[in-house]
Amino acid sequence: MIEQIRGGVTAAAGFLCGSTSAGIKNPKAPREDLAVVYSELPAVAAGTFTTNLVKAAPVRVSMEHISSGEARAVVLNSGNANACTGPDGLKDARRMTVSAGLVLGVAGEEVLVCSTGRIGVRMPIDRIEEAIPRIKLSNTASLKCAKAIMTSDTFPKEIAVRVETPKGVFHVGGIAKGAGMIDPNMATMLSVITTDAKVSQADLKKVLGGAVEDSFNRITIDGDMSTNDTVIALANGASKVRPPLALLREAFDAVAQTLARMIVKDGEGVTKFVEIALTGAASKEDARKAAEAIANSTLVKCAWAGGDPNWGRIMDAMGYSGAKLVEEKVSIDYEDLPLVRGGLVTDTPWKKVQAVAARKEFRIGVDLGLGKFSHTVWTTDLTEEYVRLNLGE
Amino acid sequence: MIEQIRGGVTAAAGFLCGSTSAGIKNPKAPREDLAVVYSELPAVAAGTFTTNLVKAAPVRVSMEHISSGEARAVVLNSGNANACTGPDGLKDARRMTVSAGLVLGVAGEEVLVCSTGRIGVRMPIDRIEEAIPRIKLSNTASLKCAKAIMTSDTFPKEIAVRVETPKGVFHVGGIAKGAGMIDPNMATMLSVITTDAKVSQADLKKVLGGAVEDSFNRITIDGDMSTNDTVIALANGASKVRPPLALLREAFDAVAQTLARMIVKDGEGVTKFVEIALTGAASKEDARKAAEAIANSTLVKCAWAGGDPNWGRIMDAMGYSGAKLVEEKVSIDYEDLPLVRGGLVTDTPWKKVQAVAARKEFRIGVDLGLGKFSHTVWTTDLTEEYVRLNLGE
Incomplete structure (x- = not known):
């Protein structure tokens, strides 16, 4: 039985966390911007990282450290992404792991690092090194x-x-931050998931990979993939329970999917949460392409913002998606209302479909009628508010 | 010597055109929405059509008719795209060619057809058939x-x-309409180009293909490719001049590039015209991918709308473009100002770069430092006005 509880990243036994203010973005207007998640016991570790070829320094360092298959802690910061910062940035990311390790009594190589915030600006590494020892760890600080x-x-x-x-x-349990993009540069999707289940590193990797595929990899707000996206899982075995892998996966799914939905709902300027369930594709890849083309179409997203169930724009997006498509075989439903059958609009009363598109949350079912492959994505509308938030300086 | 003159699609000898109002979108508020371009002499014809797998009926019919390599006329309408209309739509598109042919004294198969406007709505074919005979042809009606x-x-x-x-x-000479997308459905890029040069059908195809590649295929406003996009070229040889192909291509380039730039500048809600000149890619395909990823990035476009030369977002977009990229080798210039060298921001005064990004028109040079392949695209910013115009119903 899987039951939702409080505690986030410290719900699992043997995990502590804490945070403080290092004045990373602006030392004159400090806010909490530095956090550490720590396992009292040795833990196996797995991570999934951005596939963007421009990888931030913390991503490179974490990928290196996680290759051992073990980690004791993650140090995270907001306010600076430490991306496009060259060799200096790499040095700074390493110093963060070493500083956190010194305080926690573990080696720098046992610490992973995640950063989010401005791009192309040096980390204020002195302020960070000064701040790390001030962090007080506890098992009640997850929300902080x-x-x-x-x-x-x-x-x-x-x-x-x-x-x-x-x-x-x-x-x-886990914590995450959103994929919304912010002034003046881009933000990032970060998440740390902890468990006290006993699991081998290979199995943890498998479970995390599957869970990420069905959660964070399904969400798209603006189609822009960050240089810093990272999901880290730590498993310390403190519960002494070695669950069946399917059950562990189910628990990871519950955590990752909840966090992913929260990220979508908190996207910048978002007024709608839309699930696109694409079925009947000729291949897995086609299913993904068609679903993502709909989810990333500026025109489709603008239509949703206006409460317009614009099926023509959906057809158009799938048509250029690269997925195999036979216009005459396409079906589109808004919730349980058939809107398109055989590529043609049905006589479902338009007002009924509009009423669905006017909701804050709805599901669109698209069937390509060509095969047995499917893919689901969670996305949003595109609003004037989004543009306003991203105008930059 | 190539000199710009008046006359548009009737500047070439032996071409006539005319238009009228058929009340296609709204018979109660009629506007001119139906046009015919006609060659008094037999003409060879070439066309490039949308690669969207959802192809509107007029696209399918024109592709069929143009396969003969000859055509005498093009009938065009706004107000209805005749897309996603099934077998009825195909019948309507054919009826348009037959009706125009009857009036012009040529076979329906010698007439091409282009439509733009609402998707998924039957053509008011009776009103169109009634209106076609009212069209008066002349060699001064191109602008109309x-x-x-x-x-x-x-x-x-x-x-x-x-x-x-x-x-x-x-x-x-030529006419075109824009790629902006409109309420309640999508619009389209259409263009008809005429010439009185003597040229074989095979050569016309080559010249048009090259000219389209370097003009209409370079422009991107929102990354959404329409179901109806069509460019048609007719060459009737009335000048009796058979120019060298390079010269004909130069003339086609002048016409197609001017029309393409006009389309970008007239994009919905557009306040900026941006040229992205990408060089140094490892392959032609990589050059295209990287340039288009920048041009289609919602975040990059929002930044431009705010006058922000956000190079971090440009790096990020190239990173997920699928093009080969080595962060440390990337250069970015705004006009002649070096902004990024070796993947790192330069010390060029930020205010200077901002001043470029504040212009209504500017050029960004991006060099990947990996090879000799290049690609140029013309694009725009993304504004709140764009979203407002595309909210749908």
Whole structure:
């Protein structure tokens, strides 16, 4: 049985966290911007990182450190992405891991690092090194840490679950920050997920990979993939429970999907949450292409912002998506209302479909009628407010 | 010598055109919405059509008719795209060619058809058939025709050139309508180019293909490719001049590039015209991918709208473009100002770069430092006004 509980990233036994203010973005107007998540026991670690070829320094350092398969802590900051910062940036990211390691009594190589915020600006590494020792760890600070890593997010994102098994209880929990993009540069999707389940590194990797595929990799707000996107999982075995992999995956899914939905709902200027369930594609890749083309179409998203169930723009987006498509076989539903059949608009009363598109949350089912492959994405509308927030300087 | 002249699509000898009002979108508020371009002599024909897999009926019919390599006329309408209209739509498109053919005294198969406007709505074919005979052809009606095919365009688009050669004079001219997308459905890029040069069908195809590649295929406003995009070229040889192909291509380039720039400048809600000249890519395909990723990035476009030369977002967009990229080798210039070298921001005064990004028109040079391939695109910013115009119903 999977039950939602409080505690976020410290819901699992043996995990502590804490945060403080390092004045990273602006030392004159300090806010909490530095956090540490720590496992009291050795933990196996897995991570998924941005596939953007422009990778921020913390991504490069974390990829290097995680290759051992183990980690004891993650140090995270907002206010500066440490991206496009060259060799100096790499040095700064390494210094962050070493400083956190010194305070925690572990090696720098056992610490991972995540940054989010401005691009192309040196980290104020002295202020960070000064601040790290001030962080007080506890098992009640998860929400505070979730707040410290916020950038344009309007609310902190955390979730945890308690799972009962015949062999005992284990926990999975996490924190995340949003994929919204902010003035003057880009932000990032970051998440740390912890569990006290016993699991091998290889299995943790498998479970995390699958869970990310069905959550964070399904969400798209503006189609722009950041240089810093990172999801890290730590498993310390403190529960002494080794759950069946399917159950562990279910718990990870619950945590990752909740965090991913929170990120979409907190996207910049977002007024609608839209699920696109694409089925009937000729291949898995086609299903993904068609669903993402709809989700990323500026025109489709603008239509939703206006409450317009514009099926023509949906057809058009799929047509240029690169996916195999036979116009005459396409079906489109808004919730349970058939809007397109055989590529042609049905006689479903337009007002009924409009009423669905006017909701704050709705589901669009698209069937290509060509095969058995499917893909689901979660996306949003595109509003004037989004443009306003991203005008830059 | 290539010289710009008046006359648009009728600047070339032997071409006539005319337009009328058929009340296609709204019979109660009629406007000119139907046009015919006609060659008094037999003409060879070439066309480039949308690669969207959802192709409107007029696109399918024109592709069929143009396969003969010859055509005498093009009938065009605004107000209805005749897309996603099934077998009925195909019938309507064919009826338009037959009706125009009857009036012009040519076979329906010698007539091409272009439509733009609402998607998924039956053509008011009776009103169109009634209106076609009312069209008066002349060699002074090009601008009137350019107006008749406008949808969300704010100005008609036409251009013509006169080319002197040692063997005599020939002309190339054209009309076009914009790629902006409009309420409640999508619009389209349409263009008809005429010439009185003597040229074989195979050569015309080559010349048009090259000219389209370097003009209409370079422009991107919102990354959405329409179901109806069509460029048609007719060459009737009336000048009796068979120019060298390079010269004909130069004349076609002048016409097509002028029309393409007009389309970008008239994009919905557009306040800036941006040329992205990408060089140093490892392959032609990589050059295109990287340039288009920048041009289509919602975040980059929003930054420009705010006059922000946001190089971080440009780096990010190239990073996920799929093009080969080595961060440390990237250079970015705003006009002649070096902004990024070796993947790092330079010390060029930020105010100077901002002053460039504040202009209504500017050029960004991006060099990947990996090879000898290049690609240039023309694009725009993304404004709140764009979103407002595309909110749909």
